[in-house]
Amino acid sequence: MFAGIRSGNKRLQSWFSSRRSTLSHFFSDEGPASDCFHLVDGFMLLSGTEIQSERTPKWTYGRQVRIFVNGLFLYQMAVTILQMVYASDGRNSVDFRTIITFTKLVGCFAILIKWLLLVFEKNSICTVLNFITNKKFNSGDEAYDELVQKEFNRSACTMMRIIYGMTAANGVTLLIPSEVTEQALGMPPPLASHGKLLKRFFYMTSTQLLCIGTVPKFLSNMACIGMLIMGMRCKLKILAHRYYRVLNQTSSSPDVYFSRMERDVRDLLNQQMEYWRHFAILQTLVEKAFFIAHFYAMYSLGTCFYLSHKTGFNFLSGTLVSLSVVYVFKHYLWCYLVDSLQDVGESIGDVIYEHCAQLPYCRKHHAQYMRMKSSLVIIWMNTRTGYSMSCMGMLEITTKTFVSFVNVVYSVMMFLINVA
Numbered sequence: 379m380f381a382g383i384r385s386g387n388k389r390l391q392s393w394f395s396s397r398r399s400t401l402s403h404f405f406s407d408e409g410p411a412s413d414c415f416h417l418v419d420g421f422m423l424l425s426g427t428e429i430q431s432e433r434t435p436k437w438t439y440g441r442q443v444r445i446f447v448n449g450l451f452l453y454q455m456a457v458t459i460l461q462m463v464y465a466s467d468g469r470n471s472v473d474f475r476t477i478i479t480f481t482k483l484v485g486c487f488a489i490l491i492k493w494l495l496l497v498f499e500k501n502s503i504c505t506v507l508n509f510i511t512n513k514k515f516n517s518g519d520e521a522y523d524e525l526v527q528k529e530f531n532r533s534a535c536t537m538m539r540i541i542y543g544m545t546a547a548n549g550v551t552l553l554i555p556s557e558v559t560e561q562a563l564g565m566p567p568p569l570a571s572h573g574k575l576l577k578r579f580f581y582m583t584s585t586q587l588l589c590i591g592t593v594p595k596f597l598s599n600m601a602c603i604g605m606l607i608m609g610m611r612c613k614l615k616i617l618a619h620r621y622y623r624v625l626n627q628t629s630s631s632p633d634v635y636f637s638r639m640e641r642d643v644r645d646l647l648n649q650q651m652e653y654w655r656h657f658a659i660l661q662t663l664v665e666k667a668f669f670i671a672h673f674y675a676m677y678s679l680g681t682c683f684y685l686s687h688k689t690g691f692n693f694l695s696g697t698l699v700s701l702s703v704v705y706v707f708k709h710y711l712w713c714y715l716v717d718s719l720q721d722v723g724e725s726i727g728d729v730i731y732e733h734c735a736q737l738p739y740c741r742k743h744h745a746q747y748m749r750m751k752s753s754l755v756i757i758w759m760n761t762r763t764g765y766s767m768s769c770m771g772m773l774e775i776t777t778k779t780f781v782s783f784v785n786v787v788y789s790v791m792m793f794l795i796n797v798a
Contacts, residue, residue, distance in 0.1 A: 425598035450591035457584040460566040482796030488674040510609030517620035551590030600708040607715040625733040636746040678705035680790025713780040723765040730758040
């Protein structure tokens, strides 16, 4: 008997030891948790989206997880529609429930549209993702390229850990029983008339499991496109460093200088054209996603802050505020990253401008001098203005746009507070 207990204890200790070593490796510097592509692909799996690149892992039960998550989201959306249909009006508490149900319904449709954008643009996303992971695009300085790649991976991992943390926090707050949450998101009559046990099951799957069915889809757009912008900024930094290295080589005789420069600039232009082809794909993705996110957020964030103010301090208001803060962070992150792309483009233009001012002149090579200077000026003009993005042509995506957006959200919140 004691021999059996000792044997079982050893097996249990061995199992815990193997699990501990697995977790230790997972969160180590060499483990999957330190790879931003692994983290993003895991979150895409949680959101029910399949986006595979050369570096993303192949999940064993990926198809089953996506079917379950997408089915749960559609079920939660159907429950939200029923809640809206059966929402009453006439009293303050009922008005509050109508507003929160309508906000949730609009959010579900916005999430569905953004998720469908990722699904239909899957090939475009994979094309940009493969370009970001392609090591053939380099500056010729391996140490610098590795440093920039590590900086990109660290920033993207930080963003993903914040997103995972907010998803987990929302899951915890929704799982904690709350009268306000049950009152605001209570079951509609068709689902509430099947006994206490079934009613509890419907409430758990439609409300408490929002962190599995809806929240990952809510944040998947931010995770995927945010990482793509970061990756393209990393590649643009590599391109800028190559410009710096080519245009700051030591001068030699005019014969050698102009022949070398023509060859190097031709190679640079080929590399820049490759970058611009992929940047145009990203530009289209960002403009579509930002259009949906921007105009949905102007209504929903002000309303969510109002509802949090209306309900006071509780788990429902905590969930609304946390999701709103993440959405504001997402808006700022996109604006900041697009601005930083433009900054890197301007730095390339500055390097070219300085080189044009110092371009050695020789009467014998006048034609080559004029041709080189004209080419560099054209590149300079394009790089200074070629990395901006707009919201479907209606407004530029910049940090100034973010400031205007915050003012609109504040105005909506104050309007609702004063009217209600």
